[in-house]
Amino acid sequence: MAEYSKMAHGYYTVSGGTLGVSAPSARIINLPFKPDYVELINYTQAITPALHGIPFAFWDASVPPITVSSVQYDTIVQVNATDSDVTPVILTTDSVRVGGGISVFSAGQLLQFGPTYKHNSVASADFSIALSGAGGPTTVTTATAHGLSSGDVIIFEGLFQTSTTGMPQLNGIPFTVTVLTSTTFTIPWDTSNATYYTAFNSNTSANNAGAWKKVLYPYIYFPNVAFISGITLGNTTTIDTTHAHNFVVGQEVAFRIPNQWGTVELNSLPNNLTPGAPAYGYVIAVTDYNTVVVSINSSAYTAFTVNQTVSSVSGLSYPQIVAVGDVNTGGVQISNGSVLYPPPYYSPIGTTRVNTINGPAIQGAFVNNTSQGFIVGNAASRVDTASWVGGSNGDIMEWRAYLHDITVV
Amino acid sequence: MPANGGTTCRFMRPRALQPPTVQLGNSGIDPPAQVPQRDIIDAQMAFFGTGCIINEQVILQDQEGVLAWVSERLAVAMRQAEDLILRDYIVSAASEINAGGGNNGFNPTDLGMSDFSLVATTLDTNNAYKFMSGIEGMDRFGTGPVRSAYFMLSSTELQSDFDTLTEDGFLNQWNYPSNTSALPSEFGSAFNIRVLTSSEAPVARNAVQNTLGEFNDVYYNTVLGKQAITHINQDGYSMNLIYRDPYYSGMLAQNATLAVKFAQAQAITQDTAIRNLLCTRESNLGV
Numbered sequence: 001m002a003e004y005s006k007m008a009h010g011y012y013t014v015s016g017g018t019l020g021v022s023a024p025s026a027r028i029i030n031l032p033f034k035p036d037y038v039e040l041i042n043y044t045q046a047i048t049p050a051l052h053g054i055p056f057a058f059w060d061a062s063v064p065p066i067t068v069s070s071v072q073y074d075t076i077v078q079v080n081a082t083d084s085d086v087t088p089v090i091l092t093t094d095s096v097r098v099g100g101g102i103s104v105f106s107a108g109q110l111l112q113f114g115p116t117y118k119h120n121s122v123a124s125a126d127f128s129i130a131l132s133g134a135g136g137p138t139t140v141t142t143a144t145a146h147g148l149s150s151g152d153v154i155i156f157e158g159l160f161q162t163s164t165t166g167m168p169q170l171n172g173i174p175f176t177v178t179v180l181t182s183t184t185f186t187i188p189w190d191t192s193n194a195t196y197y198t199a200f201n202s203n204t205s206a207n208n209a210g211a212w213k214k215v216l217y218p219y220i221y222f223p224n225v226a227f228i229s230g231i232t233l234g235n236t237t238t239i240d241t242t243h244a245h246n247f248v249v250g251q252e253v254a255f256r257i258p259n260q261w262g263t264v265e266l267n268s269l270p271n272n273l274t275p276g277a278p279a280y281g282y283v284i285a286v287t288d289y290n291t292v293v294v295s296i297n298s299s300a301y302t303a304f305t306v307n308q309t310v311s312s313v314s315g316l317s318y319p320q321i322v323a324v325g326d327v328n329t330g331g332v333q334i335s336n337g338s339v340l341y342p343p344p345y346y347s348p349i350g351t352t353r354v355n356t357i358n359g360p361a362i363q364g365a366f367v368n369n370t371s372q373g374f375i376v377g378n379a380a381s382r383v384d385t386a387s388w389v390g391g392s393n394g395d396i397m398e399w400r401a402y403l404h405d406i407t408v409v
Numbered sequence: 410m411p412a413n414g415g416t417t418c419r420f421m422r423p424r425a426l427q428p429p430t431v432q433l434g435n436s437g438i439d440p441p442a443q444v445p446q447r448d449i450i451d452a453q454m455a456f457f458g459t460g461c462i463i464n465e466q467v468i469l470q471d472q473e474g475v476l477a478w479v480s481e482r483l484a485v486a487m488r489q490a491e492d493l494i495l496r497d498y499i500v501s502a503a504s505e506i507n508a509g510g511g512n513n514g515f516n517p518t519d520l521g522m523s524d525f526s527l528v529a530t531t532l533d534t535n536n537a538y539k540f541m542s543g544i545e546g547m548d549r550f551g552t553g554p555v556r557s558a559y560f561m562l563s564s565t566e567l568q569s570d571f572d573t574l575t576e577d578g579f580l581n582q583w584n585y586p587s588n589t590s591a592l593p594s595e596f597g598s599a600f601n602i603r604v605l606t607s608s609e610a611p612v613a614r615n616a617v618q619n620t621l622g623e624f625n626d627v628y629y630n631t632v633l634g635k636q637a638i639t640h641i642n643q644d645g646y647s648m649n650l651i652y653r654d655p656y657y658s659g660m661l662a663q664n665a666t667l668a669v670k671f672a673q674a675q676a677i678t679q680d681t682a683i684r685n686l687l688c689t690r691e692s693n694l695g696v
Contacts, residue, residue, distance in 0.1 A: 277424055
């Protein structure tokens, strides 16, 4: 036994989430294997139990999920619950739905998506999109909990209110979401101009068509092509993107901006003065996950616009920024708390850095970020819906993951 | 990449210098010098591998020569992994053009001949190098000349769409004047693009929806010139087939292992010479 089995363990400090109020973002644990059994021990909740805390959780791939009211549950949790005879709490068993508790992943290939939430299919999948204020962002409201975390990437489909109105201009663009509540989130796009965008409403009788789904592994190769949501012209040029660009300072970049989006002067070719010399820019500052400043003086360039008509959507190409190369010579700098030779990282939201499993590399290099392991999700427990397996801010969470030699059923 | 060369492969691509189109005149004064520039492209090497554990009883008793066919399957899996990694990297890093030449109402639309023309024009304008020379026309029924061409890597699921484009000018591979230069996976050509098809081409399933609420798949057709991409092997790690005798597997030496291991990096070495032409499908999907 155990000749080829894999075992791993570790711990982390939970970031985000409030006990009994909200869940932390999903936590990804990268491993050199995809486990078939995972257990969690929330040391904080085990030693200092508090109502709604989950000190223990278990997940076993060899056991089929249990269905309750048409929902499948596969993560077993023990929840600190109220009991009048015991002070302050007593353990009770509960469960978390498939995919929302402990789950495994293998991020080896692109173009994998989560479930499709199709408007007008079932009431629980309905959603609406309001017009934004000037400059965005645009707020999406779902009929039931969307299950997303800030930094997740989604794409929309359809979004036709009628054949000539709606928001189909957003289709196919990867958007990073910022979660506001369990049923609302924003996307970085300006839909404020009512001449071009019509709010996508949740009126199911209107036969409006639309859907959204999560892009499961958006950054398994980076730096990546990024769609542009805004350009600020000036002595330097500030680029806003719809999802993480994963560029670094020193990145050499090129632009692909179709005519109808405005700022075509940024496009790399053709160059009539020096044949075959593409016009490139360099990233001189990274503001956050979706904003970079590029060393191109665009003061006299045409303004960028996101206002495209619904009738132009068929065949519409989107403005993009791509990595060409970089002028860096060193890897990621050592910082307080980092490992000695920091690996390349990506930034899914804000200025958060998520390390790859790679060794060190020159900053700005094209990097393979494929990985596998397990995820501690952010769905609420079935009975105690104010408890989350991911714990709450500051909790010390131990995990143990196994891949067994033998499964006997 | 040579051994002991670090983790990151670096490419240098010289920038074009401005042609000296202004005459010197007779002043005897040299014109100002140009500053030669280059673009630097970095790519980090990554290692991959997989293997099988085979009980010695199978090796001893199986009549099929299990080590031979498992080795073969491992080799195929490894080469497929190389292709899939490169495929996904291109999807991730290359810029996109949505097809608009079709008429199925989706965005992107199904492929129209104008899409081939647009992409070929884009690559030509960006000075991409074509892969193939043209094929001269011959006096043979049903054939037509083939232009010098870039390659487009497409899904086999689009072949029926290509067939419907024949009346608009798409030339099936069997209608080439000569098949000498045609590749086994080559389906045909349109303008300056020769189309290679594979069942493993990238497809995003049900990724777009039309006004009626119907879904369609989105296909990533990679059109590229010669200088667009590169694929780098680590020295001595282009492919390692590793066999370990049961002798190494514990007290009773029961299990042999067969494994493959390789290392590769990939980079877009000329971003202007590659485009992903996204399209949907016009015809029904065969199953």
